[in-house]
Amino acid sequence: MTHEDYRRALEAATREYEDLAAKRQAIDKRLAELAQTIGTLSKLIGLTPTVPMGLTDAVRLIMRGGVPMTPVEIRDRLHAIGFDVSKYVNDLAAVHTILKRLNESGELRFIPRAPGRHQYTLNRPTSVVALGPDIVRFMQENRHEQEAMRATDDDPPPPRPARRVRRTR
Numbered sequence: 001m002t003h004e005d006y007r008r009a010l011e012a013a014t015r016e017y018e019d020l021a022a023k024r025q026a027i028d029k030r031l032a033e034l035a036q037t038i039g040t041l042s043k044l045i046g047l048t049p050t051v052p053m054g055l056t057d058a059v060r061l062i063m064r065g066g067v068p069m070t071p072v073e074i075r076d077r078l079h080a081i082g083f084d085v086s087k088y089v090n091d092l093a094a095v096h097t098i099l100k101r102l103n104e105s106g107e108l109r110f111i112p113r114a115p116g117r118h119q120y121t122l123n124r125p126t127s128v129v130a131l132g133p134d135i136v137r138f139m140q141e142n143r144h145e146q147e148a149m150r151a152t153d154d155d156p157p158p159p160r161p162a163r164r165v166r167r168t169r
Contacts (some may be wrong), residue, residue, distance in 0.1 A: 025066055032064035036081045043082035058083045059098045060107070068111055068119040071095050 001009075039053075039061075053061070055078075062077045063069070069077070075095045078085055085091040099120050102108040109123040 028064055029066050032061060032066075035061055035064075036077075039081045039083075053083070055083075055085075055088075055094060056098050056102070059095065059102065063102075063108060063120065063122050066122050068121040070117060070119050071099055074099070074120075 058078055058081070059074060062074055062081070071092060075085070075092050078091070078095070085094070088094040099108060103110050103120065106123055108120045111119040111121060113119055
């Protein structure tokens with residue numbers, strides 16, 4: 001294989017990697033939606049969980065959807081899924097505390113916005129640990145080149161130069 005063949009194989013692998021990461025994000029979002037639906041429907045028919053969910057786990061569940069949210073939106077979503085926040089004197093303060101802790105631990109990422117509109121989002125790694133820094137740099141630097149190569153994949157490859165055969169005496 002030539003250097004160019006390896007390059008094309010790497011580009012194909014990175015495209016597939018990015019496609020699978022996008023699919024995983026969509027699956028995670030759908031799982032979070034279904035978990036919220038199950039929780040809400042369970043409460044509506046009178047079922048109570050045998051293991052109660054804590055506020056931190058409930059916030060994690062809501063944030064798995066991958067949509068950036070303000071603390072007020074998260075509190076409202078907790079109410080919508082039927083999470084009991086009555087034990088907290090100030091439910092919004094409790095949500096802020098959880099968000100701050102999850103941000104400090106690296107699970108969530110703080111997104112500064114206008115005052116009172118700051119958001120948090122799930123902190124998804126942009127690359128898997130198995131990919132070395134050189135490969136990640138390659139993926140980022142060659143994104144435009146990869147797109148151009150996708151447009152010309154149907155074109156036949158250029159002819160290879162004839163190989164010279166060395167004769168030994």
